[in-house]
Amino acid sequence: QVRLAESGGDSVQAGESLRLTCTISGVSVNNACMGWFRQAPGKEREEFAIAMIGNDGTEYDDSVKDRFTVSRDNVENAVYLQMNSLKPEDTAIYSCAADSRRSGSDGTICYRRDFMYSYWGQGTQVTVSS
Numbered sequence: 037q038v039r040l041a042e043s044g045g046d047s048v049q050a051g052e053s054l055r056l057t058c059t060i061s062g063v064s065v066n067n068a069c070m071g072w073f074r075q076a077p078g079k080e081r082e083e084f085a086i087a088m089i090g091n092d093g094t095e096y097d098d099s100v101k102d103r104f105t106v107s108r109d110n111v112e113n114a115v116y117l118q119m120n121s122l123k124p125e126d127t128a129i130y131s132c133a134a135d136s137r138r139s140g141s142d143g144t145i146c147y148r149r150d151f152m153y154s155y156w157g158q159g160t161q162v163t164v165s166s
Contacts, residue, residue: 038062038155040132045160050124052164056117058132058157066091066110069135069146071153072117074128074162085133085148087117090140095148100126122164129159 044056058070071085086097087106094106105118115132133153138144 040157042157042160045162047163053120058115063136065108069138070115071133074130076128090146092140124166131159132157
């Protein structure tokens with residue numbers, strides 16, 4: 037059984053930092069594409085991961101590039117999202133997701149599109165005040 041659980045969400049001021057953690061069971065992070073998605077208040081979840089990591093590297097949405105960093109720990113089987121210089125528009129529920137059919141190696145490519153991901157966590161709330 038695959039399970040993902042996010043933690044680390046909080047309420048912060050603009051300019052501050054947060055680190056989100058996604059712990060996974062049932063799938064090895066070094067054998068899957070892992071993505072972070074977000075859903076802002078009153079909006080649908082974004083269709084494309086804001087950050088993604090696989091064996092072929094990392095990829096970011098332009099809205100978070102140079103501010104957010106995605107990483108993983110193969111021993112802890114966890115994925116992290118370091119968020120710096122947070123802005124009020126970053127306020128959202130952040131969810132991690134796993135595409136276990138691809139890993140970014142062995143001829144597979146990781147994609148940021150949401151429908152590529154089979155497993156999802158419940159999300160963690162990030163609120164950024166100005």
